[in-house]
Amino acid sequence: MATILDNDVQLDGQNVRFTLEQLWQTMELCKDQAGSLATGLDHFLKVTLSYAPGLFHCYDIKSLPRTNNDLEQLFGSWRHHQRRCTGRKVAPASLVVRGSVQIVAAIATQLHSFSASELATVSIEAWQSVRADLNRLQYKRNQQRQFRSFPATYLANLEQKFLQLALPP
Incomplete structure (x- = not known):
């Protein structure tokens, strides 16, 4: 299996998958001869097949x-x-x-x-959405730092907000 995945012959993803599927089929057919290793072989095939959908992209995209x-x-x-x-x-x-x-x-x-010109083709809405997400994460991180620096003030503000939510208008 490692030899197939090493892909010294530089096959594309579809051919690597086909070769590996042939090996899996052979392993499945010879499972009866595996004796006490049959359970391990079943597990190996199950796990390997679960990884199969994302396993072969790297053979089509060289930089992946x-x-x-x-x-x-x-x-x-x-x-x-x-x-x-x-x-x-x-x-x-x-x-x-x-x-x-x-x-x-x-x-x-x-x-x-x-x-x-390539950078200009990016959607401004998508860029603004990513920026908003990053700013939200940055705000949360700043809140953590404020708690570490000024715990009493932070907790007093938190209690005040809680009381405003708990009290009727």
Whole structure:
């Protein structure tokens, strides 16, 4: 199976899937000969088949990371870049809030240099929606920081809001 997934012969996703499905069928047919390993083989086939729908895209899209380790390497290199840019020992806290956009942008610009006309085709509504989501996340993060910095004030404001909700108008 590893030989098929390594794809040294550079097959496309459909052919890799076809080859792997042939192997799965052979394993299913020979299950009776597996003896005590038959239960494990059943589990292996069940789990592998559940992953099958998303398993073969990486053979059609060359820049798509093939494994979780490859994806972690991609994220790790981005974190390393962020540490180098900021001079910090750890990735910046903004990674939690804005990382979903920053990582996608960083990866996309490594693969393709976008012109102004390509960037202008982006829907303004979609951009504003993403900005609103990011601002909402940033607000929540700021609230957490305010609680850590001024817990008494934060809790007093929270109690005041609760009392306003609890009391009739």
